[in-house]
Amino acid sequence: MSFEAEVISWLPQLRRYARALTGDRAWADDLVQDTAERALARWSAFRPNSNLRAWLLTILRHLYIDQLRGRREIAVDDESAPWRNLEAPHGEVDGLVLRDLQRALYCLPVEQREVLLLVCVEELSYQETSKALGVPIGTVMSRLSRAREHMRVLMTEGPLEGGAVGLARKVPPLKVVRNP
Amino acid sequence: MNNDHDSSLPEEPDLRALSAFVDGELPAGERAAIEAQLAQQPQAAARVAAWRAQKAALQALCGAPQRSERSESVGPSVGQSDADDEPAFIVVRRPTPWWQRVGLAACWLAAGAGIALALGPLAPRLTGGAWNGLGGQPPSFAERADIPYAVYTPERRHPVEVAANEEEHLINWLSKRLNRPLSVPSLQEYGYSLVGGRLLPGEAGPAAQFMYENTSGARLTLYITGIARDETAFRLFRDGNRRTFYWVSDRMGYALSGPISEDKLRSIAIEVCSALGGKPEAWQ
Numbered sequence: 001m002s003f004e005a006e007v008i009s010w011l012p013q014l015r016r017y018a019r020a021l022t023g024d025r026a027w028a029d030d031l032v033q034d035t036a037e038r039a040l041a042r043w044s045a046f047r048p049n050s051n052l053r054a055w056l057l058t059i060l061r062h063l064y065i066d067q068l069r070g071r072r073e074i075a076v077d078d079e080s081a082p083w084r085n086l087e088a089p090h091g092e093v094d095g096l097v098l099r100d101l102q103r104a105l106y107c108l109p110v111e112q113r114e115v116l117l118l119v120c121v122e123e124l125s126y127q128e129t130s131k132a133l134g135v136p137i138g139t140v141m142s143r144l145s146r147a148r149e150h151m152r153v154l155m156t157e158g159p160l161e162g163g164a165v166g167l168a169r170k171v172p173p174l175k176v177v178r179n180p
Numbered sequence: 181m182n183n184d185h186d187s188s189l190p191e192e193p194d195l196r197a198l199s200a201f202v203d204g205e206l207p208a209g210e211r212a213a214i215e216a217q218l219a220q221q222p223q224a225a226a227r228v229a230a231w232r233a234q235k236a237a238l239q240a241l242c243g244a245p246q247r248s249e250r251s252e253s254v255g256p257s258v259g260q261s262d263a264d265d266e267p268a269f270i271v272v273r274r275p276t277p278w279w280q281r282v283g284l285a286a287c288w289l290a291a292g293a294g295i296a297l298a299l300g301p302l303a304p305r306l307t308g309g310a311w312n313g314l315g316g317q318p319p320s321f322a323e324r325a326d327i328p329y330a331v332y333t334p335e336r337r338h339p340v341e342v343a344a345n346e347e348e349h350l351i352n353w354l355s356k357r358l359n360r361p362l363s364v365p366s367l368q369e370y371g372y373s374l375v376g377g378r379l380l381p382g383e384a385g386p387a388a389q390f391m392y393e394n395t396s397g398a399r400l401t402l403y404i405t406g407i408a409r410d411e412t413a414f415r416l417f418r419d420g421n422r423r424t425f426y427w428v429s430d431r432m433g434y435a436l437s438g439p440i441s442e443d444k445l446r447s448i449a450i451e452v453c454s455a456l457g458g459k460p461e462a463w464q
Contacts, residue, residue: 155234
C-alpha cells in the first residue's frame with residue numbers, strides 16, 4: 001500500500017480521536033486536515049517500519065496543543081461547552097450516563113484527557129502512547145491512573161452538577177467587560 | 181502471614197498497577213498477583229470494575245468500533261466506522277511548492293526594502309529627529325557592556341573571576357567559551373595594566389569582560405561578544421560620567437568603557453581596535 005493510501009486509511013481514526021480530544025467537530029476536522037497535509041508533506045521524516053498511526057497521532061497532538069494556546073483565552077461557559085454541542089450519543093450504554101461521561105471528560109486537564117483517549121479509545125499500547133506523547137512510560141502510567149480516578153470521582157459526583165439540578169442553579173457564564 | 185493486616189487495613193494495590201491491569205499491560209506474574217489481591221479487596225475490585233466500565237463507555241462515547249466490527253474494519257474503510265451523516269472524505273490541499281513560497285517571500289522582502297529605502301530619509305523628519313536611522317540607538321551590546329562595567333569596576337575584593345597572574349588560562353578559557361581566539365591588548369603605554377577578566381551572559385551567548393587599572397585606581401573594561409550584525413561603525417555611548425566606545429569588527433562586538441575623557445578613551449579604543457585586528461583608520 002502506498003504511503004498516501006496508508007495515511008488515508010487512518011483518517012477516520014484520526015477524526016475520532018480529534019473529536020474526542022477537542023469536543024468540537026469543526027475544529028476536529030480542521031485538525032485532521034492539517035495533520036494529513038503535514039504528514040503527506042513530511043513523509044520523508046517517517047521511518048518506514050515504525051508505527052504510522054502513532055506518528056500521525058503525534059502530529060495531530062502537536063497541532064492541537066499549538067492551536068489550543070491560541071484559543072485558550074476563549075472562555076468556556078456552559079452554553080458553548082463541548083458537551084452541549086455534541087449530540088447525545090446513542091448505543092447500548094445509557095445516553096445520560098454518556099452525557100455525564102462527556103462532561104467529566106472535558107473537565108480533565110488536557111494531559112489526562114489525551115492519555116485516556118489514546119489508551120482507552122484508540123487502544124494504543126503504553127509503548128505507543130509514550131511515543132505519541134513524547135513522555136516516558138512511567139509518566140503515561142501515572143497520568144492514566146490519575147485520569148481514571150479523576151473521571152471516576154467526577155462521575156460519582158456528577159449528578160449533583162449535571163441534569164436538571166445543574167440547570168436550575170446554573171452559574172452565569174463569564175462575560176468580557178470592557179472598561180469605558 | 182499478615183492476615184490481621186489484610187483484614188483491618190487492606191493495602192490497596194498501586195493505582196498505576198491497577199490501571200495497567202485494566203489495559204492488559206502487566207506481565208503474567210504481576211497480573212496473577214493483582215487478580216489475587218482483587219479477590220480479597222472489594223474496594224480495589226470495585227475500582228477496577230468502574231475503570232473497565234469507564235473504558236467501555238468512552239469507546240461508546242467516542243464512536244470507537246465495537247470489538248466485533250473492529251476486526252473487519254482494519255484497512256482503508258474510510259468513514260465506515262463513523263456516523264452515517266458525515267462526508268467520508270477530507271480535502272487535502274496540495275502543499276505550495278517551496279520555490280513558490282520562497283518567491284513570494286522574496287517579493288515581500290523586495291517590496292519592504294523598497295518602502296524602507298523610499299521612506300528612510302523621511303524618518304528623522306517624521307519623528308522629529310528622535311529616531312535618526314539605525315545609528316541613533318546604541319546596539320544593545322554596548323548597553324550590555326555598560327552594566328557590568330558599572331557593577332564590577334567599583335568592586336574591591338572580587339573585580340574579576342580570573343586574575344592577570346593567570347593570564348594564559350584566562351585567555352584560553354574565554355577563547356573557548358566565546359568560540360574564537362581572543363587576545364588581550366596591552367595598555368601599558370597608557371598606564372593601564374590588566375587586572376583580569378570574567379565571563380558574562382551576553383545577548384546571544386557568552387561575553388568576556390577584561391578589566392584594566394592604572395596606578396591611581398581608575399579602571400577600564402573591554403567587553404567582547406559575538407554579534408550577528410556586521411557593521412564597521414565606531415561610536416560613543418555616554419551614561420553619567422561613563423563613556424563607552426563601541427565598534428563591530430568581523431562579527432564581534434567590542435566595547436571599551438571608562439570614566440576618563442573622551443579624547444583619551446578614544447585613542448585607547450583605537451589602539452585596542454587595531455591590536456585586535458580591526459581597522460580603526462576607517463573612523464579617523
